[in-house]
Amino acid sequence: MKNDESKKDDHGHNNQIVVKIVVNSTPTDVRVNIHTPLKVAVEKALEQTGNTGRPLEDWELTWRDKVLDLKKTADDYGIPDGAELFLSLRAGKGG
Amino acid sequence: MQFVDPEVSRKKFEQEISLFEGVADAQRRRGVIMLESKFPNACFAFSATNLTPPAIAFAVRFNFDNYDLLPISIKFINPFTFESLKQDQIPVQFLRNIGPPDQPINPLSPQVQALLQQEPSPEALPFLCIPGVREYHDHPAHSGDSWLLHRKNCSEGSLGYLIDKLHQYGISSIGSYNVLVQVQASAFQARLGLNPQSIPI
Numbered sequence: 001m002k003n004d005e006s007k008k009d010d011h012g013h014n015n016q017i018v019v020k021i022v023v024n025s026t027p028t029d030v031r032v033n034i035h036t037p038l039k040v041a042v043e044k045a046l047e048q049t050g051n052t053g054r055p056l057e058d059w060e061l062t063w064r065d066k067v068l069d070l071k072k073t074a075d076d077y078g079i080p081d082g083a084e085l086f087l088s089l090r091a092g093k094g095g
Numbered sequence: 096m097q098f099v100d101p102e103v104s105r106k107k108f109e110q111e112i113s114l115f116e117g118v119a120d121a122q123r124r125r126g127v128i129m130l131e132s133k134f135p136n137a138c139f140a141f142s143a144t145n146l147t148p149p150a151i152a153f154a155v156r157f158n159f160d161n162y163d164l165l166p167i168s169i170k171f172i173n174p175f176t177f178e179s180l181k182q183d184q185i186p187v188q189f190l191r192n193i194g195p196p197d198q199p200i201n202p203l204s205p206q207v208q209a210l211l212q213q214e215p216s217p218e219a220l221p222f223l224c225i226p227g228v229r230e231y232h233d234h235p236a237h238s239g240d241s242w243l244l245h246r247k248n249c250s251e252g253s254l255g256y257l258i259d260k261l262h263q264y265g266i267s268s269i270g271s272y273n274v275l276v277q278v279q280a281s282a283f284q285a286r287l288g289l290n291p292q293s294i295p296i
Contacts, residue, residue: 089250
């Protein structure tokens with residue numbers, strides 16, 4: 001799926017990657033514009049896996065053991081095509 | 096005591112295990128490996144893959160008795176013998192940053208919360224103190240936070256969710272080995288060192 005024509009934008013730039021987002025053990029492939037906030041990818045992943053019952057703020061996206069800021073982009077973090085990210089509910093208050 | 100029809104719990108157990116198996120490769124790459132799956136229990140090892148050599152940081156037994164009328168139980172175990180462990184036998188602290196996200200963190204400061212709890216009794220076993228874990232909901236301090244408020248709510252309390260939280264709070268902030276050597280005492284103790292800046296929110 002790498003570097004195919006469908007990933008090019010209107011100006012011929014290849015800004016699109018496809019990442020695998022695992023939502024509470026359910027994987028889904030999400031096409032991501034590397035210059036778009038990750039929030040968009042999370043919304044797509046939640047919609048594709050039917051997890052639409054909780055607000056976006058209740059979820060956290062991790063990649064390589066780091067929780068990502070959803071206002072940042074895949075480009076900001078250097079997330080490559082084919083990366084595996086994990087999306088899960090934030091833990092409720094405990095301890 | 097099993098009071099839910101065992102076939103119901105077994106079916107839900109099998110569904111959860113099947114979901115895990117669908118992403119087992121991705122989980123293995125981040126250090127999560129299923130050791131055994133035999134209803135009502137499933138045992139998993141959690142490894143710190145960024146260390147050299149990589150370490151099994153801890154292992155747990157998930158118990159699905161009466162699932163999902165009751166939440167899944169988590170017990171910390173020896174990954175080789177499956178014996179239950181006490182808190183002082185677990186080399187991981189399970190810390191959560193409850194302070195401002197962008198400020199420097201000292202693991203001993205009040206803005207860091209210990210999620211691994213254990214009653215003072217000598218027989219007590221440690222538990223992960225977050226909603227969705229049976230031991231959390233069974234604890235008298237959380238009698239106002241029923242499991243039924245969380246059940247079937249975007250998979251909170253599911254096997255995948257609990258694996259994510261164990262990995263997040265148990266593995267993601269490990270940055271090194273902390274080795275303590277007592278010279279002339281034939282004792283060797285190693286704990287896993289935290290990177291304070293990586294303690295998750």
